Amino acid sequence: MSRLLGIDYGTVRIGLALSDPTGTLASPLPFLPNQSPQQVTQALSELIQTHQITALIIGLPRNMDGTYGPSAQKVRDFISQIQKYPSSYHPHRRTPHHRPSLKTACGNRPQPEGITQESR
Numbered sequence: 561m562s563r564l565l566g567i568d569y570g571t572v573r574i575g576l577a578l579s580d581p582t583g584t585l586a587s588p589l590p591f592l593p594n595q596s597p598q599q600v601t602q603a604l605s606e607l608i609q610t611h612q613i614t615a616l617i618i619g620l621p622r623n624m625d626g627t628y629g630p631s632a633q634k635v636r637d638f639i640s641q642i643q644k645y646p647s648s649y650h651p652h653r654r655t656p657h658h659r660p661s662l663k664t665a666c667g668n669r670p671q672p673e674g675i676t677q678e679s680r
Contacts, residue, residue, distance in 0.1 A: 562614035
């Protein structure tokens with residue numbers, strides 16, 4: 561069984577999510593402050609050892625037209641700093657604000673005013 565670490569690179573904070581041992585589900589971890597490359601690589605090394613992580617999955621931002629912009633270059637620079645760890649990157653286009661919420665995706669739509677679950 562292997563655990564994966566999902567990374568959402570940001571210039572101020574780095575978002576992290578740790579998979580379960582089967583690699584099926586991921587749970588959020590506290591973010592890493594992006595203060596210096598040395599601090600980030602040290603924190604990642606500790607996480608990798610503590611949780612026995614076998615690979616890093618890194619989000620690579622794309623523009624809406626499919627091209628890569630300045631944010632993608634920052635992620636590529638980050639990847640080059642941590643290249644000693646096995647990693648792969650996955651393109652993504654939209655922020656979480658553009659994706660449907662989990663409740664909406666699961667069929668729980670907001671109720672019109674005056675209608676509650678109990679009154680149904």
